[in-house]
Amino acid sequence: MAYIVNKNDRLTVYVEDLTHDGSGVAKVDGYPLFIPNALPGEEVEVQVTKPMKKYGLAKLIAVKKASPDRVEPPCHVFWDCGGCQLQHLSYEAQLVQKRKTVRDVMDRIGKLPHVPVHPVKGMENPWRYRNKSQIPFSEKNGETIAGFYKTRTHDIVDTDVCIIQSEEADELMSTLKHKLHELGIRAYDEINHRGMLRHLVIRKARATGELMVVLVTRTKKFPQKEAVIDVIKSVVPEVTSIMQNVNTQKTNVIFGEETILLHGKPFIVDTIGDIQFEISARSFYQINPEQTEVLYGQALEYAQLTGNETVIDAYCGIGTISLFLAKQAKEVYGVEIVPQAIEDAKRNAELNAIDNAYFEAGPAEVVIPKWYEEGKRFDVLMVDPPRKGCDEKLLETILEYKPRRIVYVSCNPATLARDLRILEEGGYRTQEVQPVEMFAQSSHVECVAWLEI
Numbered sequence: 001m002a003y004i005v006n007k008n009d010r011l012t013v014y015v016e017d018l019t020h021d022g023s024g025v026a027k028v029d030g031y032p033l034f035i036p037n038a039l040p041g042e043e044v045e046v047q048v049t050k051p052m053k054k055y056g057l058a059k060l061i062a063v064k065k066a067s068p069d070r071v072e073p074p075c076h077v078f079w080d081c082g083g084c085q086l087q088h089l090s091y092e093a094q095l096v097q098k099r100k101t102v103r104d105v106m107d108r109i110g111k112l113p114h115v116p117v118h119p120v121k122g123m124e125n126p127w128r129y130r131n132k133s134q135i136p137f138s139e140k141n142g143e144t145i146a147g148f149y150k151t152r153t154h155d156i157v158d159t160d161v162c163i164i165q166s167e168e169a170d171e172l173m174s175t176l177k178h179k180l181h182e183l184g185i186r187a188y189d190e191i192n193h194r195g196m197l198r199h200l201v202i203r204k205a206r207a208t209g210e211l212m213v214v215l216v217t218r219t220k221k222f223p224q225k226e227a228v229i230d231v232i233k234s235v236v237p238e239v240t241s242i243m244q245n246v247n248t249q250k251t252n253v254i255f256g257e258e259t260i261l262l263h264g265k266p267f268i269v270d271t272i273g274d275i276q277f278e279i280s281a282r283s284f285y286q287i288n289p290e291q292t293e294v295l296y297g298q299a300l301e302y303a304q305l306t307g308n309e310t311v312i313d314a315y316c317g318i319g320t321i322s323l324f325l326a327k328q329a330k331e332v333y334g335v336e337i338v339p340q341a342i343e344d345a346k347r348n349a350e351l352n353a354i355d356n357a358y359f360e361a362g363p364a365e366v367v368i369p370k371w372y373e374e375g376k377r378f379d380v381l382m383v384d385p386p387r388k389g390c391d392e393k394l395l396e397t398i399l400e401y402k403p404r405r406i407v408y409v410s411c412n413p414a415t416l417a418r419d420l421r422i423l424e425e426g427g428y429r430t431q432e433v434q435p436v437e438m439f440a441q442s443s444h445v446e447c448v449a450w451l452e453i
């Protein structure tokens with residue numbers, strides 16, 4: 001079938017825009033071409049790789065006129081690795097771009113052109129910010145490799161350094177990779193479902209410096225376990241926790257069901273504001289600790305608590321937002337689908353002597369209607385759903401009972417805009433949207449929206 005462009009065509013095009021996942025967009029007689037690594041404002045030579053009905057993909061051959069915002073990516077594997085998408089764009093321009101992404105979906109999907117979208121609250125130093133690394137291990141030509149996946153593939157881009165993760169993670173990743181071979185421990189072979197070490201997961205608590213290392217293995221039997229523990233201790237003598245997680249399945253889900261303590265404690269302690277949290281191997285915890293305080297601070301500001309409010313924290317994880325809000329509210333009710341996270345939340349409430357936070361495990365769309373049916377009433381609803389946004393049934397419940405204020409924390413502006421539109425149809429008015437940087441160098445952006453009825 002013929003399109004405006006054909007496979008392998010070479011064209012010179014002007015890049016108008018950037019997609020939410022960091023590809024440049026050029027139009028050929030109105031037909032969009034998506035070009036990874038090209039930036040808005042650039043004139044580029046491209047080669048068409050995949051023409052399709054409504055749009056095509058092309059690869060960048062040469063930049064003829066570069067954007068003034070183009071910079072040399074500091075990471076040596078940036079062009080291959082799928083971890084970051086925007087290292088070739090100056091950090092200031094990344095923030096401008098992310099605000100524009102949010103503005104666009106608010107206009108197009110939310111139909112909210114009048115709602116202010118503030119400049120992104122960015123980072124002072126947008127490097128080495130991640131407190132968690134999940135590093136796949138494998139083998140290639142008889143060598144152990146470890147790093148991150150190429151975009152949309154399961155090909156590991158082998159590296160010893162990742163400049164958005166901690167230095168400890170770099171050292172553990174490279175030392176273990178080089179030592180495994182010596183110890184005769186095979187890394188996992190995804191295709192044949194053989195080998196031992198699948199993933200190395202490292203978590204560091206920024207406030208306390210506590211460090212957890214999790215070795216995800218294919219079998220429970222772990223030959224040379226002591227030697228591996230010694231290697232880890234030689235790299236990070238202060239390590240707080242070493243865990244083994246067993247994942248026997250042929251799957252790309254990282255963790256399996258069983259987690260075994262190998263050394264130290266089964267959790268690390270971190271603080272956000274003045275609240276302490278115990279974090280275990282599998283709990284959800286925001287990955288950018290410096291910006292988590294900014295994010296939660298914004299959520300707290302929009303909640304405008306005086307001490308008399310009863311608040312819901314829906315999708316509460318281990319209760320981080322709930323406990324952060326509890327001191328300023330009368331009561332907080334947290335709900336979360338993972339029972340283990342709710343156990344963590346309850347323990348964290350105790351740890352901080354907070355006695356006005358209640359937690360229940362279950363789907364938010366089931367538990368919240370139940371609370372209302374039991375006669376409970378809420379002033380402020382905080383929601384922080386996963387990327388797919390709020391469940392339809394939860395939105396229906398909100399519109400039925402109409403808590404007067406909603407604070408919506410979102411890691412996906414498109415589903416946020418969709419849900420805001422539904423809430424607007426039901427009578428809510430979106431007051432403001434504040435984007436917050438949580439994922440510097442990547443194309444992701446977090447937002448907090450404030451609604452009133």
Ligand code: SAH
Binds near residue numbers: 384
């Ligand atoms: N507010 C927390 C966690 C946000 S991540 C924090 O800032 O740390 C989103 C959470 O929603 C995850 O913990 C996930 O397990 C949970 N979740 C996903 N679907 C859910 C549902 N239908 N009901 C309740 N929680 C859900």
